[in-house]
Amino acid sequence: MNKKATTEYKVLNVISERWSPRSFREDEIPVEKIRSLFEASRWSSSAFNDQPWRYIVGIKGSSSWNNILDCLVEGNRDWAQRSPLLLLVCAETLSPQTGKHNAYAAFDTGQSLAFISLQATELGLYTHPMAGFHKDKAINAFQLPSSVEPLVILAVGYKNTPDILPENLKNIEESERKRKPFSEFVFTDKFNKASEIF
Amino acid sequence: MNKKATTEYKVLNVISERWSPRSFREDEIPVEKIRSLFEASRWSSSAFNDQPWRYIVGIKGSSSWNNILDCLVEGNRDWAQRSPLLLLVCAETLSPQTGKHNAYAAFDTGQSLAFISLQATELGLYTHPMAGFHKDKAINAFQLPSSVEPLVILAVGYKNTPDILPENLKNIEESERKRKPFSEFVFTDKFNKASEIF
Numbered sequence: 235m236n237k238k239a240t241t242e243y244k245v246l247n248v249i250s251e252r253w254s255p256r257s258f259r260e261d262e263i264p265v266e267k268i269r270s271l272f273e274a275s276r277w278s279s280s281a282f283n284d285q286p287w288r289y290i291v292g293i294k295g296s297s298s299w300n301n302i303l304d305c306l307v308e309g310n311r312d313w314a315q316r317s318p319l320l321l322l323v324c325a326e327t328l329s330p331q332t333g334k335h336n337a338y339a340a341f342d343t344g345q346s347l348a349f350i351s352l353q354a355t356e357l358g359l360y361t362h363p364m365a366g367f368h369k370d371k372a373i374n375a376f377q378l379p380s381s382v383e384p385l386v387i388l389a390v391g392y393k394n395t396p397d398i399l400p401e402n403l404k405n406i407e408e409s410e411r412k413r414k415p416f417s418e419f420v421f422t423d424k425f426n427k428a429s430e431i432f
Numbered sequence: 433m434n435k436k437a438t439t440e441y442k443v444l445n446v447i448s449e450r451w452s453p454r455s456f457r458e459d460e461i462p463v464e465k466i467r468s469l470f471e472a473s474r475w476s477s478s479a480f481n482d483q484p485w486r487y488i489v490g491i492k493g494s495s496s497w498n499n500i501l502d503c504l505v506e507g508n509r510d511w512a513q514r515s516p517l518l519l520l521v522c523a524e525t526l527s528p529q530t531g532k533h534n535a536y537a538a539f540d541t542g543q544s545l546a547f548i549s550l551q552a553t554e555l556g557l558y559t560h561p562m563a564g565f566h567k568d569k570a571i572n573a574f575q576l577p578s579s580v581e582p583l584v585i586l587a588v589g590y591k592n593t594p595d596i597l598p599e600n601l602k603n604i605e606e607s608e609r610k611r612k613p614f615s616e617f618v619f620t621d622k623f624n625k626a627s628e629i630f
Contacts, residue, residue, distance in 0.1 A: 243464070243471040246446065246554050249547055254477050265629055266441070272618050272630075273441040276611040278546055279452050281563045285611060289618050291627045298620045324623075338563060341583055344542025348476055349447055351543075352550065356444050365479045365536060377622045385539055413474040413483065420470050420487050422496045424575045425522075429489045431463055432470075 239411055248355040254362040256313040257399050257407055258391035262294070263319050267357045271390070274353035278345040281338035284329050287346035290322035290376050301375040302387055307366040310387075313403065314364070317389035322372055323347055323363070328381035343385060354390060362389045433594065433606050446553040451609055452560040454511040455597050456589035460492070461517050465555045469588070472551035476543040479536035482527050485544035488520035488574050499573040500585055505564040508585075511601065512562070515587035520570055521545055521561070526579035541583060552588060560587045 239250040272289065280286060292299030294317075302320040303311060314320065325339035351361045363386040372384040396407040417428035437448040470487065478484060490497030492515075500518040501509060512518065523537035549559045561584040570582040594605040615626035 239475045241471050241475070243467040245468055245472045245475065245551055248444065249472050249475050249551065252475070252477075268629055269441040270443055272614055273439050274443045274447050276614075276617070277437045277439070277443065277447050277450070277609075279450075279549065279561055281561075283610070285617065287617060288623070290623070291618055291620050291629065293629075296620070338538075338583075340536075341538040341542040341545075344539040345546040345549075347539075348543040348546035349550075351477065352547075353443055353447065363477055363479075376619075379623060382623060385536075411475075412481070416470055416474075419474070419483065419485060420489055421574075422489050422494070425486070425488070425577060425580065431466055431489065431491075 237411060248352040252351055252355045253360070253411055255360050255393050255407060256362065256403050257394040257396050258313070258316045258360070258389065259394045260316050260318060261392050263359065263390065267359065268293075268319065270357060271350050271353050274349040275346045278342070278349045280342035280345070281336065282329065282331055284331065284336055284338070284342070286326045286336055286339040287343040288324040288326055288382060290324070292320040292322070294318045305367045305372045305375065306364065306387060307368070310364050310366045313399065314387075314389045316394070317391045319390040321388040321390065322376060322384060323386045323388055324378060325383045325385055326381060327383055339383065340385060347386070347388065350388070358392065359390055360393050363387070364389065435609060437609055446550040450549055450553045451558070453558050453591050453605060454560065454601050455592040455594050455605055456511070456514045456516075456558070456587065457592045458514050458516060459590050461557065461588065465557065466517065468555060469548050469551050472547040473544045476540070476547045478540035478543070479534065480527065480529055482529065482534055482536070482540070484524045484534055484537040485541040486522040486524055486580060488522070490518040490520070492516045503565045503570045503573065504562065504585060505566070508562045508564045511597065512585075512587045514592070515589045517588040519586040519588065520574060520582060521584045521586055522576060523581045523583055524579060525581055537581065538583060545584070545586065548586070556590065557588055558591050561585070562587065
């Protein structure tokens with residue numbers, strides 16, 4: 235099984251090697267590695283340096299971990315329960331500088347999470363962001379203020395063999411990673427006109 | 433001037449060395465490097481692998497570059513006009529799989545842009561995302577469909593000396609990079625309760 239991205243042009247190893255598995259080992263993650271993930275998360279850019287990302291951290295064995303797991307839809311809970319680290323990833327949509335709505339809260343939180351995913355890869359860890367969870371449950375469980383939007387739950391851990399997964403997920407786990415051709419997302423002059431650089 | 437992030441825990445060099453300058457050299461960027469930026473951009477994760485990121489690429493001397501520059505507010509245009517590469521970063525908010533609104537369009541486009549910023553750092557380039565531009569102008573200039581949201585304009589280029597900037601921007605360029613302490617964004621049990629891992 236080779237999940238490394240098939241790239242036409244050279245990219246950072248951590249970029250080509252990052253992917254989102256469902257088969258995790260249950261091994262604990264050393265706290266030093268967890269600290270590095272959050273260190274990475276705070277150095278991304280944000281509009282007006284608002285830093286809208288907020289993380290609820292759940293380490294297996296804690297009530298936070300139990301509560302985050304409990305927010306997941308069943309299909310995700312089945313495999314994510316082997317992950318030793320679960321994060322509830324939220325965005326503060328109120329700008330502390332202007333007191334107004336921050337239209338870049340989700341966008342900038344995405345940037346922060348991307349830094350976590352690449353730092354994790356550097357540390358031999360894998361991450362899997364999930365949109366499939368009950369937001370109302372997360373809001374209640376962690377007493378999120380009304381200005382804070384829960385965005386994804388991130389599973390983090392070491393990779394395991396695909397063989398522990400049910401057949402349908404095992405097939406996804408072993409399939410090649412696919413991305414759109416450049417002509418479908420890099421444009422020039424006007425939308426949908428493919429750039430001539432490729 | 434040392435803009436490298438002051439980190440308490442170890443992170444990737446590309447993460448600690450990335451920052452958003454305003455002083456760019458006018459030197460052209462080899463097309464091979466530009467291709468690597470977009471290669472990096474497509475390997476981030478996205479909800480349902482929708483890949484909602486869309487880029488309009490403007491290389492200095494082209495009408496796309498002129499049109500992107502023209503969308504910027506004056507304060508950004510003043511310094512961004514030295515950048516040899518401008519990108520209009522957009523999100524497709526309509527999911528091709530469901531035909532419905534993709535609530536993760538901006539979040540996932542943020543992830544994609546973060547990959548560009550780190551790939552740029554690896555190639556000796558710097559990036560500066562700007563929220564300050566006229567969205568209606570961008571929509572008109574590039575005939576964006578109604579489902580496509582223009583999010584930021586990204587300036588890309590090689591770094592120049594801060595001395596070419598006006599005094600107020602020179603001061604920002606030379607100031608230390610600042611981020612929130614962990615206690616303000618990494619929580620456990622409930623929102624705003626600092627995690628005990630730091």
